[in-house]
Amino acid sequence: MEGKSNLSFILNKPHEVVYAEREVPKLQSPHDVLVAVNYTGICGSDVHYWQHGAIGHFVVREPMVLGHESAGTVVEVGSAVSDLKPGDRVALEPGVPCRRCRQCLGGKYNLCPDMVFAATPPYHGTLTGFWASPSDFCYKLPDHISLQEGALVEPLAVAVHIVRQGRVSPGQSVVVMGAGPVGLLCAAVARAFGASKVVSVDIVRSKLDFAASFAATHTYLSQRVSAEENARNIRTTAGLGEVGADVVIDASGAEPSIQASLHVVRTGGTYVQGGMGKSDITFPIMAMCIKEVTVRGSFRYASGDYALAVDLISTGKVDVKKLISEVVSFDHAEEAFKKVQGGEAIKVLIAGPNEKL
Ligand SMILES: [Zn+2]
Ligand SMILES: [Zn+2]
Incomplete structure (x- = not known):
């Protein structure tokens, strides 16, 4: 890859970003491929590092390349790679476990203690010219899926994992707290899994309007009332009667939503924590206990989630294109962060540095 530019978008410290040339990565194994990053x-996590320089105990101590939701074009393959060739367009799975x-x-490689994950300190991210990856962490995009859609496979895989943690099955009712990108995608995946009622809940009316046009069968604007009252209102709005929802997913991380979730889930139902907010909250443990609620966490994605995400896009079951609010060029990358932070956009894509339309 002599002479190729590997311009990268680097966070030095909160709100201080720079562009710098870095060495084009070399293939570490004959099973690796080199991908030119296109979109x-x-x-939220990228924005959080940009604003605060840390998420929990992951602290940016050295300059770090940002970005982890990317799609690109294969430019070089190692000698042992048989399933990809130069020119193939791929979605990048940005975390490689120890295996x-x-x-x-056990098939839960998302929980690997030695995970190397893009743009999670100390590892660099994908807002760079070229990205080297094991070939099995690159998912070939069918011809009818665009590279822009390819960049949305990552958040869709997050949603696939959350909905799988909820064991959502045909005919069920699902409440999704939060109508940001992951909440919207959870609603769409729940529909794809056969849920007959999917209720999106948020505090912003415009987000709910979008949710209704995207995947939700019902929406509820959360009120400043008790968690029990919001739960009652959700049941009424969605016609869930006194029983409640089979599965409740929190994709907000907000304490009032989590509390309402435990009150809206049915006896014997399932609650999944997908959103990350404060690390400690007041949790309605009594409701959980007496209803024998199954409570599950959800972290990133594991075996089969990325492949299913590509399949859901490919078969038209989830239309991720609708989530793309705007595409900005690589030299205006910081604008994308500002737009996502300001909440004025659902998904903003950065085109480049190896632009290909
Ligand atoms: Zn491992
Ligand atoms: Zn992400």
């Missing part, structure tokens, strides 16, 4: 979506530990061998 990258910006999500050897108990979690990896």
Whole structure:
């Protein structure tokens, strides 16, 4: 890759970003491929690092390349790679686990303690010219899926994992707290899994209007009332009677939503924590206990989630194009962060640095 530019978008410290040339990565193994990055979506975690320089115990101590939701074009393949060739368009799965530990061998590689994940300190992200990856963490896009849609496979895989954690099955009722990108995608995946009622809940009317046009069968504007009262209102709005919802997903991380969730879930139902907000909250443990609610966490994605995300787009079951509010060029990358932070956009994509339409 002599002479190729590997211009990267780097966070030095909160609100201080720079562009710098970095060495084009070399293939580490004959199973690796090199991908020219074409599009990258910006999500809440990227914005959080840009604003605060840390998420929980992940602290940016050295300059770090941002970005982890990318699609690109294969430019070089290692000698052992048979399933990809130069020119193939791929969605990048941005975290590579050790493949050897108990979690990896158990199929839950998202829980690998030695995960190397893009734009999670100390590892660099994908807002860079070229990205080297094991070929099995690159998912070939069918011809009718665009590279822009390819950049949305990552958040869709997050939603697939959350909905799978909820064991959503045909005919069920699902409440999704939060109508940001992940909440919207959870609603769409729940529909694709056969849920007959999907209720999107948020505090912003315009987000709910979008949710109704995207995947939700019902919407509810959360009020400044008790969690029990919001739960009652949700049941009424969606015709869930006194029983409540089979599955409740929190994609907001907000304490009032989490509290309402435990009150709206049915006896024997399932609650999944997808959103990340404050690390400690007041949790309605009594409701959980007496209703025997199954409570599950959800973190990133694991075996089969990325492949299913590509399939859901490919078969038209989830139309991720609708989530793309705007595409900005690589040299205006910081604008994408400002737009996502300001809440004026659902998904903003950064085109480039290797632009290909
Ligand atoms: Zn993300
Ligand atoms: Zn592992």
